[in-house]
Amino acid sequence: MEIHSNVIKQNTSAFRFVDLFAGIGGFHAGMAENGGECVFACEIDDTLRKIYENNFGVFPEGDIKKVDEKSVPSHDILCAGFPCQPFSLAGKKKGQTCPESGQLIDEVVRIAEHHKPRYVLLENVPNIITIDNGNFWRYMNTRFNDIGYSLHYRILSPVDIGVPQNRQRVFIVACRDKTDSYTLTWPEQTSQCTRLENILDHKGDFRLLEPAKAELLKHWQQLLSQLCITELHSISIAAPEFGADYPKNFSRLTLKEMIQYKGAYGQSLTGCTTWKEVLDRLPSYVRKNRQVPDWINSSVDFSRKLYIQNKTVADKWITRLPRHNNSWQIMEWRGDRQNLTINDHLVQFRASGIRVFRKDVAPSLISMTSTQVPVIPWLGRYISVREAAKLQNLHHLSSLPENNSAAFKAFGNAVNAKIVSMVVSNLIKH
Structure with a gap:
């Protein structure tokens, strides 16, 4: 019988996590801030994989569909900011019927079913709750319920926790233990927000308005x-x-x-x-x-x-x-x-x-x-790129995409690291 060692021990913040659809590393940054150790990452973009390795010392695997779940190390928290474009208001809005990435949530379920981490932490656009009259959200609940998890969500924006960016995203925590479901708490929202002017740089290589x-x-x-x-x-x-x-x-x-x-x-x-x-x-x-x-x-x-x-x-x-x-x-x-x-x-x-x-x-x-x-x-x-990094709480990263277009694409796809840190901080207290 396989024994899973993925239990977050009380009175310690040491835990193991995997980072699926890792991108530039928003989940990793928030997890590491709480003492988490990344034991596996996956990202299909070759350029971002190298940047991820430069920043975190972990070289991600490529296509998640080709990842053997048995090769993924045991872990306490599975993170996945699965691609959001099919569900966004600016995207195709095809829900799980989208062939490009709507079904990628099944890959998350596949790995979670094998390793049974205590938590699965997901992030996406709020539209996934209502897309296709709620059918995709019901589909997600069914898939996770079938493998022993209950889903809980909260819509949060960086501005809610003091970062001057309006960026609503839905954060979903899948709990395997009923006790965790009852004790789950979300970051407290604040009315005090840093003014944008306080994060602007006054020196740098700025792109001027045409x-x-x-x-x-x-x-x-x-x-x-x-x-x-x-x-x-x-x-x-x-x-x-x-x-x-x-x-x-x-x-x-x-x-x-x-x-x-x-x-x-x-x-x-x-x-x-x-x-x-x-x-x-x-x-x-x-x-x-x-x-x-x-x-x-x-x-x-x-x-x-x-x-x-x-x-x-x-x-x-x-x-x-x-x-x-x-x-x-x-x-x-x-x-x-x-x-x-x-x-x-x-x-x-x-x-x-x-x-x-x-x-x-x-x-x-x-x-x-x-x-x-x-x-x-x-x-x-x-x-600027650096100012955008601050808005995603990723300004400490030493390695970034080489050009503005690629950098802003990466930050636009990234999960806000400060929100992740606050959500995870609450999870590991229990």
Whole structure:
């Protein structure tokens, strides 16, 4: 009979853990801070594997599907930040049916079933709880229940524990012992958060904001400064709606009916002889389904009303607004509702538009593209790699990816090491 030695002993913080989908090492950093010893790691990205070895002295295995569970050493805690893209709002949202990584949770279950660690600690985007009407979350519960674990979760963000980054993630603890389920506690949330300005570096190799984007922000500021408006709150100014009056749902209109209206920036549709000509004169976001999508519906109404109230200012302003990039024509305001000064905020250039945030807390780091790295407009630059590392509590790592794009991808995929440390600190007390 095989004897498992994976028991966290009371009155000591010494424990063994494995790190699956290890990435740049967020779980490892949080575990090691509590005295944990990594006995096995797995990461499919060859570059990250080498960086992981440089930082932690452990060279991860490659494809988890090729890992023989019997070759994994016994351990007390199994960590897995399994890939989140299929479940994220920005990803494919296919749940466990996604062939690329949705089923990778089964690999975690396979290893946990063999070694029976006391805890399994998972991290992912909150959407995995609700994706596909909750079917994936029920699937996870069934799989873990079948091998003797109960799942418990809490949605946490770095800002909840004092780190200035808004990055909600679901942390899941699978307990094998019922007593552990009853005594499980989560990190206490705090209202005291370090201000982002306190982690900014004043010296370094910074990536400056491109001149075209800097000029664009100045142009948007001219509009904001001249509008007859006292506040903005969680809504977008969609410039293509200035002067537009086309029906928000024109999917059933005939071409003859449609050409009576005005399209983007008040362009007349009269004279259009084909639907292609009509669609070319409409905002990009209505062309696919011939209707305004839900995500911008209220902003369309707001923008049309704003135009009527500020027609003279808006007509002059739109003549100098660049039209070659659709996302540059929309500004989503999530900042101070009464202070409409862009330089007093953070900015992110997103596919859906220019997003403005309060300056005290950074938006979530995103792995899919380096173009969405947060901008510090008052400094005329992007957040640096080192500053991003601080937001993930990984700034002590000596080895990082060689270029900005790879580094931000790694940090965007990483689990926040400080949250991990606080969660694990509670686990090993019992």
